[in-house]
Amino acid sequence: MENPNFLAGYRNANLVKKVIKEIHQRTTQPWALMEICGGQTHAIMQYGLDQLLPEDIELIHGPGCPVCVTPLELIDQALWIAAQPGVIFTSFGDMLRVPGSQGDLFSARAAGSQVRVVYSPLDAVKIASENPNDQVVFFAIGFETTAPANAMAVLQAEKMGLKNFSILPANVLVPPAMHAILSSPNNRIQGFLAAGHVCAVMGYWEYPPIAEQYQAPIVVTGFEPLDLVRGILQTIKMLEENRIDVENAYTRAVTYEGNQAAQKMIHQVFKPVDRNWRGIGMIPKSGFGLRRAYESFDASKRFDSADIKTQESEICIAGQVLQGLKKPSDCPAFGTMCTPQNPLGAPWCPLKVLVQPITDMEENRKMNENHQAPVNIQGPVCPIPHQHTESVVIGHGSGGQMTQDLIRYNFQSRIGNPYLSEGNDAARLVLENTDGQLAVSTDSHVVSPIFYPGGDIGRLSVCGTVNDVAMLGAVPSFLTAGFILEEGFPIEYLNKIIDSMAEACEEAGVRIVAGDTKVVEKGKADGIFINTAGFGLIPKGRQIGGQFAQPGDAVLISGTLGDHGIAVLQARGDLGFESGIKSDVAPLNHLISDLLDRIPDVHVLRDPTRGGLATSLKEIACQSEVSIRLDEQAIPIKDDVRTACEMLGFDPLYLANEGKVIIILPGEKADEALEIIKKSPYGTNAIRIGEVFEKDPGMVLLETAFGTTRILDMLSGEILPRIC
Amino acid sequence: MCLGIPGKILTIYEDHGTRMAKIDFGGVSREVCIEVIPEAKPGDWTIVHAGFALNLLSEDEANETLEMLREISELSEMDENEHRD
Numbered sequence: 001m002e003n004p005n006f007l008a009g010y011r012n013a014n015l016v017k018k019v020i021k022e023i024h025q026r027t028t029q030p031w032a033l034m035e036i037c038g039g040q041t042h043a044i045m046q047y048g049l050d051q052l053l054p055e056d057i058e059l060i061h062g063p064g065c066p067v068c069v070t071p072l073e074l075i076d077q078a079l080w081i082a083a084q085p086g087v088i089f090t091s092f093g094d095m096l097r098v099p100g101s102q103g104d105l106f107s108a109r110a111a112g113s114q115v116r117v118v119y120s121p122l123d124a125v126k127i128a129s130e131n132p133n134d135q136v137v138f139f140a141i142g143f144e145t146t147a148p149a150n151a152m153a154v155l156q157a158e159k160m161g162l163k164n165f166s167i168l169p170a171n172v173l174v175p176p177a178m179h180a181i182l183s184s185p186n187n188r189i190q191g192f193l194a195a196g197h198v199c200a201v202m203g204y205w206e207y208p209p210i211a212e213q214y215q216a217p218i219v220v221t222g223f224e225p226l227d228l229v230r231g232i233l234q235t236i237k238m239l240e241e242n243r244i245d246v247e248n249a250y251t252r253a254v255t256y257e258g259n260q261a262a263q264k265m266i267h268q269v270f271k272p273v274d275r276n277w278r279g280i281g282m283i284p285k286s287g288f289g290l291r292r293a294y295e296s297f298d299a300s301k302r303f304d305s306a307d308i309k310t311q312e313s314e315i316c317i318a319g320q321v322l323q324g325l326k327k328p329s330d331c332p333a334f335g336t337m338c339t340p341q342n343p344l345g346a347p348w349c350p351l352k353v354l355v356q357p358i359t360d361m362e363e364n365r366k367m368n369e370n371h372q373a374p375v376n377i378q379g380p381v382c383p384i385p386h387q388h389t390e391s392v393v394i395g396h397g398s399g400g401q402m403t404q405d406l407i408r409y410n411f412q413s414r415i416g417n418p419y420l421s422e423g424n425d426a427a428r429l430v431l432e433n434t435d436g437q438l439a440v441s442t443d444s445h446v447v448s449p450i451f452y453p454g455g456d457i458g459r460l461s462v463c464g465t466v467n468d469v470a471m472l473g474a475v476p477s478f479l480t481a482g483f484i485l486e487e488g489f490p491i492e493y494l495n496k497i498i499d500s501m502a503e504a505c506e507e508a509g510v511r512i513v514a515g516d517t518k519v520v521e522k523g524k525a526d527g528i529f530i531n532t533a534g535f536g537l538i539p540k541g542r543q544i545g546g547q548f549a550q551p552g553d554a555v556l557i558s559g560t561l562g563d564h565g566i567a568v569l570q571a572r573g574d575l576g577f578e579s580g581i582k583s584d585v586a587p588l589n590h591l592i593s594d595l596l597d598r599i600p601d602v603h604v605l606r607d608p609t610r611g612g613l614a615t616s617l618k619e620i621a622c623q624s625e626v627s628i629r630l631d632e633q634a635i636p637i638k639d640d641v642r643t644a645c646e647m648l649g650f651d652p653l654y655l656a657n658e659g660k661v662i663i664i665l666p667g668e669k670a671d672e673a674l675e676i677i678k679k680s681p682y683g684t685n686a687i688r689i690g691e692v693f694e695k696d697p698g699m700v701l702l703e704t705a706f707g708t709t710r711i712l713d714m715l716s717g718e719i720l721p722r723i724c
Numbered sequence: 725m726c727l728g729i730p731g732k733i734l735t736i737y738e739d740h741g742t743r744m745a746k747i748d749f750g751g752v753s754r755e756v757c758i759e760v761i762p763e764a765k766p767g768d769w770t771i772v773h774a775g776f777a778l779n780l781l782s783e784d785e786a787n788e789t790l791e792m793l794r795e796i797s798e799l800s801e802m803d804e805n806e807h808r809d
Contacts, residue, residue: 005786006730006769015790018797039726066726092774120775122757142774145726149776152742152757159740197726200771200778223728230793252786253728253771259779262760576775577754640751647749649727723727723774 006252010224013705019229020052023236030056031239032188033232034181036174037143037195038065038724039223047225048708057236060188063177063280064195065724066141066170067094071276072312074170075100077305078139081168082113084303088131090124091139093117093720094649097395101310106393106718119575119648119721121146121153121167128157128165137299140167145197146723147171147288148262151269154290154297166299169289172275174198175206176286182214186325191235193221193228196250201266203258207246215244222250225706269294278312399610399656400715404619423623424545425468425606428538435540439474441465442533448526450497452571454563454582457530458500460658463587464609465534466508470589471605471661473544473596474536476508481532482516486525497528508587510534542596548603549624554670555690556663558591558683559584561613562641565655565719570644575721577647579640584682586659591680595663599673604664612654614712616662617690617700625697630690630712632704649722653702654715664692728773730781731756733766747772 035041041061044050050059063069079100082089089105096105096117109115114134118124121138128136140150150171157165174195181189194207199220207218217238221231231249238245248254266288275287290298300306315333320326395402412420419427426441445461462479469476481501485494505512512532567583569575588607596602604624608616613635621628637645637652645652659682665673670688677683700712731747736758738744747756747770758764758777769781 005783005790006781009786009790012790015793015797019793022796037726119754120757122775143726145728145773145778146776148760148778149757149774152759152776156740156742159742195726197728197771197773197778200728226790226793230789233796249789251789252782253779255779259760261762262778265760577752579752581752638751643729643750643752646727646729647752647754 007224010222010226011705012226013707016049016225016229016706017052019226019233023057023229023233024054026233026236026240027054027056028240030058031190031236032058032060033191033193033235034060034062034189035193035221035228035231036062036064036178037193037198038062038068039197040064040193040195040221040228042724043223043225044228046710047228047706048704048710049225049228049706051708052229052706053232057232059232062181063277064143064174066143066146066172067092067098067724069172069277069280070095070098070141070170071278071310072101073276073308073310074168075104076102076310077300077308078105078168079103079108080305080308081137081299081303082108082115083111084135086134087303088114088116088127088134088136089139090116090118090127090136092141092723094722094724095139095141096720097717106395107391110391110393117574117721119577121149122156123574123576125153125156125160125162125165128162129160132164135164135166135302137303138165138167139170141170142723143172143174143195143198144202144266145195145200147266147270148201148259150288151265154269154294155265157297158294166297166302167290168299168305169270169287171270171288172277173272173286173288175210176283177277178210180280180283180286182210182216184325187214188325189216191216191239192218193231193235194218194246196220196222196227196254199248199250199254199258201259201262203256203263204246204248204254205256205258211244211246217244218246220246220248220250220254222253276312281312395717397610398715398718400615400654400717401713402717403610404714422545422547423619424472424547426472426474426534428472428545437538439469439472439476439536439538440533441468442531443468444529444531446526446529447568449568449571450493450527452583453567453580455567455585455658456497456500457528458497459504460585461530461532462501462504462508462510463585463658465532466504466510466587466589467607467658467661469534469536470592471544471607472538473542473592473602473605474538475593476510476534476536476589478513478535479505479510479532480514480516481512481530483518484525484529484531485517485519486527487519487522489527494528497530504587508589510589542600544602544605546604546606546620546623549620549626549628549664549692550603550666551626551692551694552667553603553664553692554667554688555617555628555630555692556665556670556673556677556686557608557613557636557689558588558661558663558677558680559659559685560636560638560641561608561657561660562637562645562650562652562655564658565612565650566641566644568656575648577644579644581638581640581644584657584659586682588659588661588682591677591683592661594680595673595676598676599665599669601669602663602665602673604662606662608657608660608662610656611715612652612656613662614651614653614700615714618698618712618714620662620664621700622698624692627693627696627699627701628690629693629701629703632702634687634689636685636687649724650719653712654719667691726773728771728778730769731772733758733764733768733770735766736764745777747777
């Protein structure tokens with residue numbers, strides 16, 4: 001697809017740096033600007049643009065995240081409705097882990113509610129038409145950007161005559177929030193970056209009176225790095241010239257009038273209503289409720305949930321934090337009653353600290369001191385996952401921080417031993433009376449769907465375990481396989497899976513030497529689960545493991561990232577997108593043995609499976625007590641995988657891979673290693689992506705094209721499609 | 725607040741009287757509702773949020789903006805060189 005400068009052109013690092021230089025030249029005094037939109041905050045943090053601005057410019061991150069400002073009482077209503085029998089509750093992914101007063105939608109699902117993630121409100125309508133015996137409810141959050149899609153869902157359900165579809169209206173509006181912020185007697189904000197996609201729908205005709213009334217220039221701003229710095233430049237120019245106006249810096253998507261057909265659709269279905277904002281309180285006429293003609297689609301009426309009124313915390317100062325009036329550490333509850341895992345107010349509040357872990361060291365220290373379990377989330381996480389201790393939720397299997405915590409607090413404390421606590425994917429066992437050591441690993445495979453482009457559960461169950469054994473430098477030889485089959489599972493599929501396992505074994509040069517089969521009643525498993533264990537000898541003298549990275553080492557990756565994660569997600573079909581993306585699932589033992597034959601002094605090998613590259617490197621940095629710096633531009637990601645990530649709001653550095661290996665070895669051996677790896681069919685795109693340092697142990701730092709640095713932490717919970 | 729990405733309209737069709745399109749986002753395609761951009765035709769670019777097209781994108785505006793930013797940055801470099809002299 002030819003790309004006429006809609007994205008690539010607006011990520012041009014050179015041009016961004018030049019505009020930044022212009023901002024520096026124009027800025028002569030301190031200015032406080034607010035980007036109202038959470039998506040813009042996200043982009044500013046992702047590219048590290050705030051690090052490039054003059055010290056005199058303070059960016060205050062506004063309350064423009066529809067997920068974070070959804071009030072407690074609406075989340076409690078959502079949880080209540082989701083718990084009703086015969087309800088399928090649908091929501092955008094990022095809403096699933098925002099806590100209400102009793103858990104989040106993930107805990108609701110764990111407790112038996114049917115909660116489904118949708119990409120579009122219209123997908124929820126489709127679910128309703130496919131499930132006529134269930135009541136399908138959509139959690140209609142969002143700003144004006146999402147309002148037309150929410151309105152369309154209601155209109156479409158009406159056209160289709162669906163009596164089993166309703167929405168829980170939770171839309172909020174930007175201009176009333178701007179009034180609320182600017183009219184505060186303590187307001188510090190001098191200029192606004194207006195939210196580009198809200199304006200794509202609504203235009204910016206509502207803003208001149210606001211700019212005039214509060215004497216604050218407003219610039220309609222897009223989301224790409226160049227859009228953001230341009231928006232900041234135009235705002236600063238107006239402030240420096242003492243000029244109050246509304247300007248449009250996102251002309252390719254926004255006109256003064258906006259999309260009038262969209263506005264008409266919104267007003268046909270919705271009317272402005274008073275709305276509570278989480279942590280801020282009631283803002284008059286700042287939300288959308290359904291008009292009388294569409295009231296029958298109101299889930300709060302259909303399920304009588306409107307009576308559920310939950311008081312927001314009285315202590316919480318999130319509202320003042322969001323307006324830039326106070327710092328999170330000014331709050332008496334900060335770090336004690338209010339933690340990233342259990343926020344009292346807008347979940348945005350702890351995020352504001354966590355996105356600036358280096359500059360806000362004092363706040364981090366206070367949070368760590370006060371909190372019983374150390375808070376070790378670094379970098380932007382929004383929403384921050386709720387701490388689940390009562391029952392298992394899906395995030396416990398994400399391969400990220402929640403999985404680590406489950407292992408540390410539930411398994412290691414009970415069955416821990418020196419072998420387990422090495423923390424590698426395979427254990428290294430010393431055999432008496434022999435020279436070599438034995439590598440042992442086990443892995444269960446529950447992938448859904450069982451067949452997907454590029455692979456299937458059979459190939460995965462062999463390759464995953466072969467790779468885990470090979471990551472210790474061992475030569476995998478034998479596997480065991482345990483099958484849990486659900487009553488009714490087609491034998492045809494089973495044979496196909498076993499054939500695929502045989503083929504993968506042949507390729508890897510391993511044999512399955514023991515097996516087990518169990519059948520469970522219908523409904524007690526999902527078709528087929530496979531557990532494999534692998535065994536291989538580690539040749540004498542090899543010391544490879546996550547704990548052996550050394551300062552001066554180079555970090556290599558054997559190929560492109562994220563292919564497996566996206567291929568599986570796409571094959572599930574829930575998100576409704578199509579591409580040619582295939583899983584990379586492959587046995588890497590030959591690639592590794594070719595490498596080790598020539599370069600035995602490799603320090604670390606790890607396959608970045610669940611949790612992706614970022615989580616694996618974070619584990620290694622902690623195990624080896626080193627820091628790792630990555631060059632973002634060198635990290636190989638296919639264009640279509642990158643596109644899928646942008647659509648869904650994923651970071652490809654956190655997506656699963658099943659045929660890639662991270663190699664950490666002395667820097668001077670990197671070129672030779674790459675030459676060897678590239679000869680393997682699974683290593684043709686191998687490349688050096690980073691270096692290991694002594695300073696800042698435990699940190700993984702990503703250097704962007706803009707010369708800024710982003711901290712990479714472990715995956716915090718399940719990867720969810722975002723709208724914000 | 726609102727993830728929106730540009731895509732190119734491949735085909736247009738109706739679903740229960742609602743205008744829908746298959747849109748290519750660069751190797752990844754998806755069904756998108758284009759009810760509020762009635763003037764859209766295959767080959768047009770649009771900005772999509774949550775499976776819903778918000779607006780058509782203007783290629784001319786996209787290029788003009790980039791051109792203008794290049795000029796600004798060149799001017800500021802010239803200024804700087806003058807200061808150095």
